[in-house]
Amino acid sequence: MTEEPESTVEVAELVRAAAGGSTAAWNELVDRFSPLVWNICMRYKLSAADASDVSQNVWLRLTERLDTIREPAALAGWLATTARRECMRTFRGHHGEVPTAFDVDVPDSAERTDPDRELLALERREAVLAALGELPERGRTLLLMLAGDPPRSYREISDALDIPIGSIGPTRARYLERLRRSPALAGFGADTGYATANGGEQR
DSSP states (O other): OOOOOHHHHHHHHHHHHHHTTOHHHHHHHHHHHHHHHHHHHHHTTOOHHHHHHHHHHHHHHHHHHGGGOSOGGGHHHHHHHHHHHHHHHHHHHHHSSOOOGGGSSOOSSGGGGOHHHHHHHHHHHHHHHHHHHTSOHHHHHHHHHHTSSSOOOHHHHHHHHTOOHHHHHHHHHHHHHHHHHOGGGTTSOSOOSSTTGGGGOOO
16 A cells, blocks of 8 residues: 655645644644635735635635545645635626636736746646645745755755754655645646755755
8 A cells, every 4th residue: 555645644634633623723724825825816916805805715615615625635726726716706706707818917028928838837836836835844944945046055954944964955855756746736747946956965
């Protein structure tokens, strides 16, 4: 029997605990996945007030469905789908129509000549946010520190996370592998934008 990745098990356990009434588990889910929901709202160019309403509605829907979600580990995908539907409902209420893929968050720049590429990049960032939300906090912090601009040095990471410098590379590799296996990244290429962070070299 294949062992489930720790991050997948953790998300599933958080969903089950929240469904059982755990406030701490619920708060952890909100903290992890709020950036994903908010990012989708921004793609639909909603005002801050509308985005806040959409976010509240998404979390309300989740409270209603926590005990019926068939795949708790795939929570990110459920939240993304629900957020899109709420955004379209809000957009329709204001404008009487739903935006097409080419209307959504395509900046007025040279990129506008290739909207498919821009939309794909947005979808990819959304998927990466969802996949990162499935990782333990330590893993998310490590990858984000390595992928910063500029990336943090191994010494800084060692001090911040209290891990030996020699363990950073192998730890990074393990979390990247979990990231690549995330259901949220299904259909995207292997390079998430974190895969080459620092090239795995100590600094």
